Amino acid sequence: xxxxxxxxxxxxxxxxxxxxxxxxxxxxxxxxxxxxxxxxxxxxxxxxxxxxxxxxxxxxxxxxxxxxxxxxxxxxxxxxxxxxxxxxxxxxxxxxxxxxxxxxxxxxxxxxxxxxxxxxxxxxxxxxxxxxxxxxxxxxxxxxxxxxxxxxxxxxxxxxxxxxxxxxxxxxxxxxxxxxxxxxxxxxxxxxxxxxxxxxxxxxxxxxxxxxxxxxxxxxxxxxxxxxxxxxxxxxxxxxxxxxxxxxxxxxxxxxxxxxxxxxxxxxxxxxxxxxxxxxxxxxxxxxxxxxxxxxxxxxxxxxxxxxxxxxxxxxxxxxxxxxxxxxxxx
Amino acid sequence: xxxxxxxxxxxxxxxxxxxxxxxxxxxxxxxxxxxxxxxxxxxxxxxxxxxxxxxxxxxxxxxxxxxxxxxxxxxxxxxxxxxxxxxxxxxxxxxxxxxxxxxxxxxxxxxxxxxxxxxxxxxxxxxxxxxxxxxxxxxxxxxxxxxxxxxxxxxxxxxxxxxxxxxxxxxxxxxxxxxxxxxxxxxxxxxxxxxxxxxxxxxxxxxxxxxxxxxxxxxxxxxxxxxxxxxxxxxxxxxxxxxxxxxxxxxxxxxxxxxxxxxxxxxxxxxxxxxxxxxxxxxxxxxxxxxxxxxxxxxxxxxxxxxxxxxxxxxxxxxxxxxxxxxxxxxxxxxxxxxxxxxxxxxxxxxxxxxxxxxxxxxxxxxxxxxxxxxxxxxxxxxxxxxxxxxxxxxxxxxxxxxxxxxxxxxxxxxxxxxxxxxxxxxxxxxxxxxxxxxxxxxxxxxxxxxxxxxxxxxxxxxxxxxxxxxxxxxxxxxxxxxxxxxxxxxxxxxxxxxxxxxxxxxxxxxxxxxxxxxxxxxxxxxxxx
Numbered sequence: 057x058x059x060x061x062x063x064x065x066x067x068x069x070x071x072x073x074x075x076x077x078x079x080x081x082x083x084x085x086x087x088x089x090x091x092x093x094x095x096x097x098x099x100x101x102x103x104x105x106x107x108x109x110x111x112x113x114x115x116x117x118x119x120x121x122x123x124x125x126x127x128x129x130x131x132x133x134x135x136x137x138x139x140x141x142x143x144x145x146x147x148x149x150x151x152x153x154x155x156x157x158x159x160x161x162x163x164x165x166x167x168x169x170x171x172x173x174x175x176x177x178x179x180x181x182x183x184x185x186x187x188x189x190x191x192x193x194x195x196x197x198x199x200x201x202x203x204x205x206x207x208x209x210x211x212x213x214x215x216x217x218x219x220x221x222x223x224x225x226x227x228x229x230x231x232x233x234x235x236x237x238x239x240x241x242x243x244x245x246x247x248x249x250x251x252x253x254x255x256x257x258x259x260x261x262x263x264x265x266x267x268x269x270x271x272x273x274x275x276x277x278x279x280x281x282x283x284x285x286x287x288x289x290x291x292x293x294x295x296x297x298x299x300x301x302x303x304x305x306x307x308x309x310x311x312x313x314x315x316x317x318x319x320x321x322x323x324x325x326x327x328x329x330x331x332x333x334x335x336x337x338x339x340x341x342x343x344x345x346x347x348x349x350x351x352x353x354x355x356x357x358x359x360x361x362x363x364x365x366x367x368x369x370x371x372x373x374x375x376x377x378x379x380x381x382x383x384x385x386x387x
Numbered sequence: 388x389x390x391x392x393x394x395x396x397x398x399x400x401x402x403x404x405x406x407x408x409x410x411x412x413x414x415x416x417x418x419x420x421x422x423x424x425x426x427x428x429x430x431x432x433x434x435x436x437x438x439x440x441x442x443x444x445x446x447x448x449x450x451x452x453x454x455x456x457x458x459x460x461x462x463x464x465x466x467x468x469x470x471x472x473x474x475x476x477x478x479x480x481x482x483x484x485x486x487x488x489x490x491x492x493x494x495x496x497x498x499x500x501x502x503x504x505x506x507x508x509x510x511x512x513x514x515x516x517x518x519x520x521x522x523x524x525x526x527x528x529x530x531x532x533x534x535x536x537x538x539x540x541x542x543x544x545x546x547x548x549x550x551x552x553x554x555x556x557x558x559x560x561x562x563x564x565x566x567x568x569x570x571x572x573x574x575x576x577x578x579x580x581x582x583x584x585x586x587x588x589x590x591x592x593x594x595x596x597x598x599x600x601x602x603x604x605x606x607x608x609x610x611x612x613x614x615x616x617x618x619x620x621x622x623x624x625x626x627x628x629x630x631x632x633x634x635x636x637x638x639x640x641x642x643x644x645x646x647x648x649x650x651x652x653x654x655x656x657x658x659x660x661x662x663x664x665x666x667x668x669x670x671x672x673x674x675x676x677x678x679x680x681x682x683x684x685x686x687x688x689x690x691x692x693x694x695x696x697x698x699x700x701x702x703x704x705x706x707x708x709x710x711x712x713x714x715x716x717x718x719x720x721x722x723x724x725x726x727x728x729x730x731x732x733x734x735x736x737x738x739x740x741x742x743x744x745x746x747x748x749x750x751x752x753x754x755x756x757x758x759x760x761x762x763x764x765x766x767x768x769x770x771x772x773x774x775x776x777x778x779x780x781x782x783x784x785x786x787x788x789x790x791x792x793x794x795x796x797x798x799x800x801x802x803x804x805x806x807x808x809x810x811x812x813x814x815x816x817x818x819x820x821x822x823x824x825x826x827x828x829x830x831x832x833x834x835x836x837x838x839x840x841x842x843x844x845x846x847x848x849x850x851x852x853x854x855x856x857x858x859x860x861x862x863x864x865x866x867x868x869x870x871x872x873x874x875x876x877x878x879x880x881x882x883x884x885x886x887x888x889x890x891x892x893x894x895x896x897x898x899x900x901x902x903x904x905x906x907x908x909x910x911x912x913x914x915x916x917x
Contacts, residue, residue, distance in 0.1 A: 192458075192461070192462045192465060193452060193454045193458060193459070193462055193475075193476045194462045194465070194466055194472055194475035194476055195475075196475065196476075311810065313475065314465075314466055314471070314475075315399070315468070315471055315523075316466070316467055316468070316805070317810065319399075319402075320837065322402050324400055324401055324402075325400055356461075356465070358854065359458065359461045359462075362457075362458075362461075363458055366455065377849075
């Protein structure tokens with residue numbers, strides 16, 4: 057076993073390190089900056105150069121080393137390298153090779169190119185650890201150009217009526233993906249501070265984001281007619297959003313594919329836009345690794361494992377703590 | 388279908404009433420008569436007959452999607468809706484078409500006359516030319532359920548606006564057993580006399596729960612009190628020598644309760660009574676469970692007729708000698724009802740639901756405490772000068788139910804919900820202590836807020852002991868107060884008891900596990916209240 061599954065997280069004995077651990081450890085390799093993967097309290101961290109600034113912003117003064125995509129680093133008896141996971145800007149799959157055996161822990165990933173995150177790269181391996189947040193055949197994402205068109209059409213129709221448009225999106229990843237999809241000619245783009253803080257960091261890294269206006273406490277909605285506002289899901293329906301009187305509300309997530317979930321959110325529009333792989337995406341990604349052993353973590357694990365077994369894989373379920381409270385918001 | 392799909396999308400994308408009504412109104416103004424009629428029919432629960440059984444649909448959908456059937460079956464409960472599950476798994480359409488709603492309903496109606504292979508061909512062709520929303524709606528029509536976020540009330544309001552008629556008039560016109568096949572726009576909407584159809588019921592008047600103190604209602608002398616029975620609301624119509632019994636859900640129940648055929652012998656022509664169907668023996672109502680045995684059956688075996696005979700407890704008179712008297716005051720309607728029923732011979736299944744006399748609100752509050760001893764759920768309060776309105780309206784009628792029974796129980800199993808609650812754990816099994824064991828005795832699904840469901844979902848994920856298919860056994864830890872309306876001995880339940888309307892009334896985070904109630908407490912409740 058190149059990697060094993062412990063109470064603290066995914067562990068590599070040959071290199072004595074953990075991948076995305078959920079308990080304090082000496083050495084942690086981090087796939088990306090989301091709170092359930094990059095936790096506080098590790099003695100040392102290793103992430104991609106691209107993921108590091110956001111991780112620093114979120115975890116403060118930590119002992120963080122960085123590595124370039126594709127660069128190989130020897131840790132103990134293990135060779136470690138990071139490859140794009142396409143999940144959010146800077147996100148990575150981690151490839152670990154020990155004595156010629158290759159395992160890949162993919163963290164969270166999506167295979168479609170969102171135009172902002174480094175596009176997913178398949179990595180050949182013997183064993184592949186995969187999420188399956190959307191591991192059911194009912195999850196089939198709308199093609200990216202179509203979602204973009206729907207999103208812009210929604211904004212334009214609201215702007216034409218003089219209504220603000222508020223869209224709820226997780227502040228790292230989804231928010232920037234939406235920003236990158238918008239047609240700035242429609243009107244001003246406003247952001248909640250939680251989103252803008254991430255924007256500042258990503259812009260400095262060179263990710264191309266449109267111009268935005270941070271919503272400060274004294275901002276008046278009427279000074280920005282036809283605006284689109286990007287805010288974390290928790291801000292929707294809060295006092296913060298009340299200043300945008302008469303706004304049309306929307307939410308962007310893979311869960312919006314299901315009518316029931318869309319209705320529970322009680323927003324005007326649900327855009328099917330996920331930072332995780334859909335059914336076809338999961339199956340393609342797994343096939344392309346060439347791996348025979350598959351470990352499935354968070355999501356529809358038991359069904360997905362059964363499916364993989366029926367397709368001839370040696371598949372097992374691994375319990376992790378990656379399905380945090382905000383899993384639905386982040387997805 | 389595109390026009391109907393657009394209407395559906397507009398309705399489905401908003402939670403606000405005004406835009407929904409506006410979208411419907413525009414639809415009624417835009418589309419041809421047969422589509423209008425079908426739209427009214429669908430939004431008032433009149434769906435086309437189911438012409439295919441769902442195993443065919445599931446099989447064809449899985450085949451078309453290139454997945455094994457078991458995988459389809461696993462995905463279905465997550466989505467919670469068969470029509471939607473099928474629409475989601477199918478590959479994108481390769482054709483395009485824009486036939487009307489009525490066209491597709493015609494296609495569905497034609498299926499029984501085809502051979503199985505042809506049926507499959509027709510359905511697959513439909514899937515291949517409809518867009519995702521169109522497919523979903525087509526599947527909804529095929530599978531026979533059509534509850535899509537528009538109440539009959541909203542549809543009626545839109546129709547009233549589109550036709551310039553009063554809402555209560557439209558409501559009345561849409562009651563009864565019409566279908567788009569039997570009705571025309573002319574006969575249903577344009578004609579003035581809704582009573583032309585002899586079986587057509589009046590819209591039911593529904594009461595709200597009284598939350599404030601009864602003192603706020605004013606002088607006791609202005610009010611009439613009755614027991615609130617736990618039966619089935621029913622409207623009995625005697626017209627043209629026939630009788631009809633309608634449920635509140637506008638279902639014709641005439642054949643299920645043959646006892647009430649006697650009404651034709653006892654009641655004069657042109658009589659419509661509002662009342663409660665109750666299983667009744669020896670001068671008292673039988674438990675609801677007895678009545679329940681009668682509900683699901685279209686024909687009733689003799690044994691059951693003898694075991695659980697029903698009566699109609701009458702409390703209002705809507706039509707007298709063929710005249711609609713709903714706008715007369717309650718007191719007058721009541722007097723006429725009493726005159727009509729008091730002299731009926733013993734053994735007649737149409738009986739009078741008595742009023743409960745009271746001098747003061749305090750007096751009545753005390754009487755209400757005895758509701759359970761009288762096999763009632765509480766009291767009904769009706770203003771003596773009130774007309775009989777249609778639908779749920781505040782002001783003149785109130786239900787004043789007794790407080791529910793409660794028991795503190797431990798959550799031991801959890802299961803994900805479906806539909807609106809598909810990725811939350813919402814269905815729980817609860818247990819009480821029997822020595823050192825926890826004995827499951829009820830399930831409950833409702834009563835928590837969305838935030839609480841989210842919290843418990845996160846907890847369940849981290850505290851699963853074992854999985855049995857979709858059911859998770861969890862660490863016994865959380866205590867919930869379970870509220871319910873009644874308790875009965877039941878041989879069908881392992882615990883030996885069945886609760887009526889159980890729900891989670893409070894999450895007792897303050898209560899340690901060991902202090903949940905015991906099986907003895909439950910047994911004691913059974914003895915006291917059943």
